[in-house]
Amino acid sequence: MSLDVLEQWDVLKCMQCGRCTGGCPVAIRTVLNIRKLIYQNLRERKKWLQSKDIWCCTTCSTCALRCPKGVNIVDYIMSLRGYQVERGKIEPAARDALESILKHGNPWGRVREKRTEWIRDEKVKILSEGDSVDTLLFVGCTPAYDPKAQYSARALVRILNEAGIDYGILGTMETCCGNEVKRMGEEGLFEMLVEENTELFNKYSFKRIVTISPHCYNTFKNEYEGLQVEVIHYTQLLRELMESGVFKVDEKISKSVIFHDPCFLGKQNGIYDDPRIVINNAISGELIEFDRCRERSMCCEGGGGRMWIEVESDMPRTAEERVKDADYSKAEIIATSCPFCLLTLSDAIKTAGLEDKISVKDICSIISDEEEGSTEE
Numbered sequence: 001m002s003l004d005v006l007e008q009w010d011v012l013k014c015m016q017c018g019r020c021t022g023g024c025p026v027a028i029r030t031v032l033n034i035r036k037l038i039y040q041n042l043r044e045r046k047k048w049l050q051s052k053d054i055w056c057c058t059t060c061s062t063c064a065l066r067c068p069k070g071v072n073i074v075d076y077i078m079s080l081r082g083y084q085v086e087r088g089k090i091e092p093a094a095r096d097a098l099e100s101i102l103k104h105g106n107p108w109g110r111v112r113e114k115r116t117e118w119i120r121d122e123k124v125k126i127l128s129e130g131d132s133v134d135t136l137l138f139v140g141c142t143p144a145y146d147p148k149a150q151y152s153a154r155a156l157v158r159i160l161n162e163a164g165i166d167y168g169i170l171g172t173m174e175t176c177c178g179n180e181v182k183r184m185g186e187e188g189l190f191e192m193l194v195e196e197n198t199e200l201f202n203k204y205s206f207k208r209i210v211t212i213s214p215h216c217y218n219t220f221k222n223e224y225e226g227l228q229v230e231v232i233h234y235t236q237l238l239r240e241l242m243e244s245g246v247f248k249v250d251e252k253i254s255k256s257v258i259f260h261d262p263c264f265l266g267k268q269n270g271i272y273d274d275p276r277i278v279i280n281n282a283i284s285g286e287l288i289e290f291d292r293c294r295e296r297s298m299c300c301e302g303g304g305g306r307m308w309i310e311v312e313s314d315m316p317r318t319a320e321e322r323v324k325d326a327d328y329s330k331a332e333i334i335a336t337s338c339p340f341c342l343l344t345l346s347d348a349i350k351t352a353g354l355e356d357k358i359s360v361k362d363i364c365s366i367i368s369d370e371e372e373g374s375t376e377e
């Protein structure tokens with residue numbers, strides 16, 4: 001059976017060059033050594049590899065991008081996780097997140113009725129069955145419930161309102177997209193979410209879906225096979241609105257800004273330019289770049305279910321390395337465009353004691369209101 005997985009994901013092509021482990025952001029601070037794991041599995045082809053080390057993976061895809069033999073390392077890891085999940089071998093916090101998605105439609109243990117509590121005085125159309133709009137704004141679980149990420153949702157709807165976009169949200173009907181569910185190996189729950197969400201989407205009429213999170217974007221775009229509608233990330237929409245002159249930033253931000261590429265936007269979907277073009281339209285200075293940016297960008301350790309899976313290490317988290325690099329570059333704001341990056345980098349700023357020097361903001365928060373989306377709650 002294991003041999004099927006090795007064949008399915010081209011693991012048999014591995015030549016043990018180690019480029020995967022060399023590029024892996026967590027290889028240096030955790031027990032995960034993906035080259036070694038593959039080696040073990042190649043030696044014992046008939047057995048399912050049952051190492052716990054695979055739970056350190058953030059599914060960032062750096063390894064897969066660097067592999068010269070095209071091994072589908074991330075899919076392979078997800079299959080191995082699936083085997084363990086089926087046997088109940090999963091961290092309690094990750095299991096709770098999955099159960100919460102099943103029960104409440106979100107991984108944060110929050111009730112469905114509170115899914116729209118992020119809205120304050122913003123005018124937001126909540127769609128009813130049969131409604132027709134140009135754009136469906138898929139808010140996502142983290143911007144809907146997390147107090148810091150809620151700033152991004154409010155900032156984005158303020159921009160959409162100002163630009164006069166005909167959009168609506170699903171309100172309390174919205175349910176988790178399942179991107180992290182799939183990455184935690186719960187394929188059955190993921191398939192259920194795909195079916196339910198596709199059915200739900202079919203009750204309304206819209207031309208495209210805009211997501212706040214690159215994780216929602218990734219799964220709707222690449223993993224919802226029956227979804228016959230355009231899916232874009234909000235930075236792509238903002239670029240379109242800015243370039244067509246529909247939306248303009250009146251007062252440019254003078255603080256120094258550095259951009260952190262979210263893995264599910266950049267490495268996994270090749271969207272590197274849109275966020276940069278949007279930021280450059282909103283700041284007066286020049287955008288600072290990390291040494292490791294674009295394809296080489298360093299993962300913040302927020303993906304692949306790692307928001308709910310703690311790993312042992314006596315070394316700082318990669319997000320902490322990231323904020324120290326940003327501070328070294330004299331940036332005052334780390335811009336990102338992903339709710340998980342926002343949370344991991346925000347925590348890292350506190351851990352590094354850099355609250356007085358630097359903050360992290362979603363790009364829409366930078367544009368919409370300079371004070372919102374900061375590390376202050």
Ligand code: SF4
Pocket residue numbers: 013014015016017018019020021035038063066067068069070071073
């Ligand atoms: S980069 Fe690819 S070929 Fe090289 S060790 Fe890793 S999986 Fe094998």
Ligand code: SF4
Pocket residue numbers: 020023024025026027034056057058059060061062063064073074
């Ligand atoms: S997906 Fe990222 S974290 Fe996982 S093994 Fe590959 S490089 Fe490492």
